[in-house]
Amino acid sequence: MCVWHADYLKNIFPETSEHLATVAKVLEVEKSKYESTKQKTRQIIEKLMQSEITNTKLLELYDSQGISPELVREESAKLGKKVAVPENFYAQVAELHQHKEQEHQTHREEKIDLEGVPETKALYYQDWKHIVFQGKVVKIIGKNIVLDQTAFYPTSGGQLHDIGVIEGMQGKDEVVDIFKQGSVIVHVLKETPTCKVGEDVKGFIDFIRRKQLAQHHSATHIVGAAARIVLGEHINQASAKKTVEKAHIDLTHYDMISEEKLKEIEDKANWLIQQKVPIQLKFYPRTEAEQTFGMGIYQGGAVPGKELRIVNITGYDVQCCGGTHLLNTGDAEAIKILKANKVQDGIVRVTFVAGDAARAQQKGEQNVLEETAKLLQCRKNQVPARAQELFELWKQAVKKKKQPTSLELKATEEFLGSEKDMLVKVCEIYKTTPEHIVKTTERFLSELKETHESEKK
Known part of the structure; x- marks a missing residue:
C-alpha cells in the first residue's frame, strides 16, 4: 500500500x-x-x-x-x-507537551515594569568570544539593570545564561542571572548596583562558562546531524537543553537507539569535529530563509519574528537558532555521549558532554576503572571478567547463603572493547550506574568477607 x-x-x-x-x-x-x-x-x-x-x-x-x-x-x-x-483527551496531551516544551525553553515567568524601555541591542550573535563590551545604563529596578546594548546571553532556547561583572565608576557589580522580557535584556545583580542611570559601564563575561555553553549548544546541532546520518533523514530535534555540566537533545525516532548506534553517532559527531566544518551565523528575512533552506529550519518549534538567525553547519545541518555558537565544528573539541532514553513515544533523549566537560567525563571514567582494577587486583582490561566473578561469588554467598571454598578472584579474561564499553559491561553486571561502580565493588567485597568470616566462626 x-x-x-x-x-x-x-x-x-x-x-x-x-x-x-x-x-x-x-x-x-x-x-x-x-x-x-x-x-x-x-x-x-x-x-x-x-x-x-x-x-x-x-x-x-x-x-x-x-x-x-x-x-x-x-x-x-x-x-x-x-x-x-x-473528548478533549488529545488536546490535554498537546497542552502537557507545550508545558514541557516551555520547560526546555527555560522560560522565565517573572515580569518587571519595563514600560518605555527601548529594545536592547544584542551583541552575542556573531562571535561567542565577544566577552568584553561597553554599554550605557538605561534602567535600574532593584537589583535589575538594563543596558542599551549587551553581550550577556539571557536564559532562552534551552540554553542557560551568562554570568560575569558590570564595571562602572563606583566599582564592580556581579551579574548572577540574565533574562529577556520582550525585546529587553535584563541583568540581575548579586547586590544593589553601584552604577547609576545614564552612566557608561563595561561588561566582562565569564569566558569559561560562555565557552562551555557555546560548545554544548553547537554540539547539540552536531549530534543531531550525526544522528541523521546514522539513523536516517527522519531525525529532527524535538527539543534540547544545554547547561554547563551537560546537554541533551530530544530526537524524533521510532525506536530506542541501541548502544551500537549510539557509538556510531558519537563517532560521526567526533568525525564532524575533526573536519572543522564552518558554522555560518547569519540573519535572513523569514521568507528568504524558508525559500533558501526549507521548512526544516524550524526544529523544536516555530520561531517568531520577521528576521531569523540561521545556524548553518555547512552541508550537514541548518536550523533557526538564537544561541551562542562556535564558528566551526572543531571548536567543540570532543563529544562524549553518556546515555539515551525514551522520554515519550517517538522521542528519544540523547545526553552528552562536549569540550572540557567531555574530557572531564573521560578522566572520570578512567579513574573509575583504575580504582576498580585496584580493588579487584587486576589490569583495567580484566575488570569486566573480575566484576562478573565477584558478582557471582557475592550472589552465592550473600543471597543464596552458599559459601564458596575460596574468595580469591582468578578471572584473567581480557576485554577487547573501549573503556566506555568496559564501564557499560560492568554496569550491566552490577546493575548500577558508572558513578556507583567503585562503591558497589567495595560493598560486594566487604559483604563477601564478612559472610565468609561469620561462617568460619
Whole structure:
C-alpha cells in the first residue's frame, strides 16, 4: 500500500519513494510495539482493576508508555470495567507537551515594569568570544539593570545564561542571572548596583562558562546531524537543553537507539569535529530563509519574528537558532555521549558532554576503572571478567547463603572493547550506574568477607 501511495504522489513528492525503506522499518517497529503494548496494557489493567482509572492516569499511560486511552478502554471492557475517555483527551496531551516544551525553553515567568524601555541591542550573535563590551545604563529596578546594548546571553532556547561583572565608576557589580522580557535584556545583580542611570559601564563575561555553553549548544546541532546520518533523514530535534555540566537533545525516532548506534553517532559527531566544518551565523528575512533552506529550519518549534538567525553547519545541518555558537565544528573539541532514553513515544533523549566537560567525563571514567582494577587486583582490561566473578561469588554467598571454598578472584579474561564499553559491561553486571561502580565493588567485597568470616566462626 505504501508503494502504491508513493507511486501515486511521485510527481508531487518524489522524496516519498526515496524513503520507502525507512517507512518499512517504521511500520515493522510500530507493529511490534502495538502487539507488545496490547500485552502490556492487559497486565497494567489487571493491576489497576482495584482502583479508578482517572484521566491523570490515562495521560500518564499515554505519554510515558504510549498506551492509547482507546486501548485502555477496550482492554478494560474485556475485564468488565468501564473507562471514560474525555473528548478533549488529545488536546490535554498537546497542552502537557507545550508545558514541557516551555520547560526546555527555560522560560522565565517573572515580569518587571519595563514600560518605555527601548529594545536592547544584542551583541552575542556573531562571535561567542565577544566577552568584553561597553554599554550605557538605561534602567535600574532593584537589583535589575538594563543596558542599551549587551553581550550577556539571557536564559532562552534551552540554553542557560551568562554570568560575569558590570564595571562602572563606583566599582564592580556581579551579574548572577540574565533574562529577556520582550525585546529587553535584563541583568540581575548579586547586590544593589553601584552604577547609576545614564552612566557608561563595561561588561566582562565569564569566558569559561560562555565557552562551555557555546560548545554544548553547537554540539547539540552536531549530534543531531550525526544522528541523521546514522539513523536516517527522519531525525529532527524535538527539543534540547544545554547547561554547563551537560546537554541533551530530544530526537524524533521510532525506536530506542541501541548502544551500537549510539557509538556510531558519537563517532560521526567526533568525525564532524575533526573536519572543522564552518558554522555560518547569519540573519535572513523569514521568507528568504524558508525559500533558501526549507521548512526544516524550524526544529523544536516555530520561531517568531520577521528576521531569523540561521545556524548553518555547512552541508550537514541548518536550523533557526538564537544561541551562542562556535564558528566551526572543531571548536567543540570532543563529544562524549553518556546515555539515551525514551522520554515519550517517538522521542528519544540523547545526553552528552562536549569540550572540557567531555574530557572531564573521560578522566572520570578512567579513574573509575583504575580504582576498580585496584580493588579487584587486576589490569583495567580484566575488570569486566573480575566484576562478573565477584558478582557471582557475592550472589552465592550473600543471597543464596552458599559459601564458596575460596574468595580469591582468578578471572584473567581480557576485554577487547573501549573503556566506555568496559564501564557499560560492568554496569550491566552490577546493575548500577558508572558513578556507583567503585562503591558497589567495595560493598560486594566487604559483604563477601564478612559472610565468609561469620561462617568460619
